[in-house]
Amino acid sequence: MKKIIANLNKAFDNKVRLGIMSMLMVNEWVDFKTFKEMLDLTDGRLASHAKALEENEYIEVRKQFIGKRPNTSYRATAKGKKAFNDHLDALEALLRIKD
Amino acid sequence: MNKNNEHLEALSEIRSLMERSSRFISLSGLSGVSAGLFALLGAGFVFYYFDVVPFKAVQYYTLRPDSPLFGLSPIYFMLVIAVSVFTLALCSALFFTMRKAKRKGQKLWDKTSLRLLINMIIPLIAGGLFCLSLAYNNAFKFVAPATLVFYGLACINASKYTLNEIRNLGIAEVLLGLFGMFFPGFGLELWAIGFGILHIAYGSLMYYKYDRA
Numbered sequence: 584m585k586k587i588i589a590n591l592n593k594a595f596d597n598k599v600r601l602g603i604m605s606m607l608m609v610n611e612w613v614d615f616k617t618f619k620e621m622l623d624l625t626d627g628r629l630a631s632h633a634k635a636l637e638e639n640e641y642i643e644v645r646k647q648f649i650g651k652r653p654n655t656s657y658r659a660t661a662k663g664k665k666a667f668n669d670h671l672d673a674l675e676a677l678l679r680i681k682d
Numbered sequence: 683m684n685k686n687n688e689h690l691e692a693l694s695e696i697r698s699l700m701e702r703s704s705r706f707i708s709l710s711g712l713s714g715v716s717a718g719l720f721a722l723l724g725a726g727f728v729f730y731y732f733d734v735v736p737f738k739a740v741q742y743y744t745l746r747p748d749s750p751l752f753g754l755s756p757i758y759f760m761l762v763i764a765v766s767v768f769t770l771a772l773c774s775a776l777f778f779t780m781r782k783a784k785r786k787g788q789k790l791w792d793k794t795s796l797r798l799l800i801n802m803i804i805p806l807i808a809g810g811l812f813c814l815s816l817a818y819n820n821a822f823k824f825v826a827p828a829t830l831v832f833y834g835l836a837c838i839n840a841s842k843y844t845l846n847e848i849r850n851l852g853i854a855e856v857l858l859g860l861f862g863m864f865f866p867g868f869g870l871e872l873w874a875i876g877f878g879i880l881h882i883a884y885g886s887l888m889y890y891k892y893d894r895a
Contacts (some may be wrong), residue, residue, distance in 0.1 A: 601696060617793065620702055677686075
């Protein structure tokens with residue numbers, strides 16, 4: 584039991600970060616605006632949570648210009664995908680025990 | 683126990699986000715039903731116009747009716763029917779899908795619907811050109827079944843970007859079309875089955891599975 588809880592990743596102990604990772608598991612690059620709309624967030628909240636994931640090297644950032652507007656997109660790294668899958672496995676294992 | 687619910691909630695939230703961000707899930711089952719009804723109606727008009735009975739294996743496009751309905755020659759009549767069925771089917775499908783998107787809080791026009799459209803259109807354009815080549819070489823009897831084959835392939839391709847059921851619909855359309863390629867001569871009947879009955883069947887299935895909730 585303790586061991587399973589240890590497998591739960593602290594970095595994903597938050598709804599916003601779970602949301603960001605979920606979307607990046609099934610989409611290659613997702614831009615800032617799409618995250619904001621889908622997760623219903625303010626710029627500041629999204630930026631700070633994205634930053635946290637970036638510092639863990641779970642996601643990478645790409646900044647580019649589309650015309651004259653800056654556009655920021657994110658992609659999950661291999662490390663991030665593995666960490667997220669492990670986290671999901673731990674969540675499922677926990678639920679199975681308590682059932 | 684509280685913790686447990688929290689985890690469950692997190693998991694279902696994850697699943698929902700994965701779906702909503704990668705697939706266009708607002709496709710309404712009623713779109714299929716309405717498109718199918720218009721297709722059947724159109725086919726009915728054509729049978730009535732040429733005064734033929736379905737499954738009698740006549741090449742209806744070579745028939746010349748004695749008293750053209752509405753004063754339209756066969757080519758024009760078929761063209762009017764084809765364009766009206768296509769327009770009505772498309773508009774009604776858009777209407778029901780727009781309604782569902784609004785209810786689901788999903789946008790009608792976003793990355794998921796664009797991706798769905800692009801992946802649907804590629805096989806359709808290839809199929810359209812393929813059918814033109816058949817007509818160009820006077821192989822008219824293969825045109826109708828060939829459209830079904832390519833429409834089916836388009837559905838199979840598009841199913842990765844919307845509700846899974848579209849895949850089975852696609853497989854059914856391909857099989858129907860292939861049958862028609864081997865045993866040509868039932869073009870309109872196959873169209874009525876493929877675009878009419880199959881759409882209604884899968885549309886109602888999807889409606890009962892996803893839309894009623």
